[in-house]
Amino acid sequence: MSTILIIEDDGAIHSLIKEALTIQGFQTVSAYSGTEGQLLFEQNQVDIILLDLMLPGMDGEELLREIRNHSAIPVIVISAKNDQASKLELLMNGADDYVTKPFDIKELIARINIQLRHAAKAVHSELEEISYKDIRVNLDTREVKVNDEIIHLTGREYAILLLFLENPQKVFSRANIYESVWNEPFFDSDQTINMHISNLRRKMNVQGANYIKTIWGIGFKFD
Structure with a gap:
């Protein structure tokens, strides 16, 4: 409960x-x-x-x-x-x-x-940790580290990061991200997704790292 x-x-x-x-x-x-x-x-x-x-x-x-x-x-x-x-x-x-x-x-x-x-x-994922390059995510504690530095994410940012980590190199449209993370049909403006991506990029920009690539006219991918 x-x-x-x-x-x-x-x-x-x-x-x-x-x-x-x-x-x-x-x-x-x-x-x-x-x-x-x-x-x-x-x-x-x-x-x-x-x-x-x-x-x-x-x-x-x-x-x-x-x-x-x-x-x-x-x-x-x-x-x-x-x-x-x-x-x-x-x-x-x-x-x-x-x-x-x-x-x-x-x-x-x-x-x-x-x-x-x-x-x-x-919490209920069978995996205890997801790692990709210099990123490590503890699925039990929800702790996220980039280059061994802890970063603090909101629930939405965390869910978007997991979506990218589980599908590296896959290109997601803004509608794909919204419907996967929000679990409802995409009806909001692109501004909502852009804002969350911008925040996630800023927080993950440790030592100049840039993992989220913009694919113009389509959306984003993790690389």
Whole structure:
């Protein structure tokens, strides 16, 4: 049974999410401020985090940075900010998904299940490690090393990296990547994939390494 940390200071929204998740068989941990959320994250073994941005004490963006300094646990941001710039900025800073208020609770649960499937796929892999050139990925701990230097990836970035490592030299279109990682039909703009690829390239650029090649007019391949 998966455990979900809900960090949301609005009591009505918090109760709605908690009740819906409980009905679906999830266990929940509740925090109503950023500081409390950080404490409960450190004290509990949780599988995914639902994170509001406008929180008392430590705000959601600061908390997201703190979480990403220590963990690649999936984080879904829930926010009233609905502009594209805010969404892209949060994704670039480590969020795995973004849900805008007001939201459909069924859609939120579907997105939670997608993130949990991604995490479970890596955990339950028969292999303990995937390596390619100077890259090593521990599938148990989700630790990623490039030239023996640990790099910290979001859940989406990690899933994209595994897709490339399992299919070196294969050319993937943006739609291929989206449908393989998001597990849903490609309906988003190319900008989403471009942003995740850009972040992954930047983080893996250890000692000038460049593993992800752009195939103009088609997509990307790992080399």
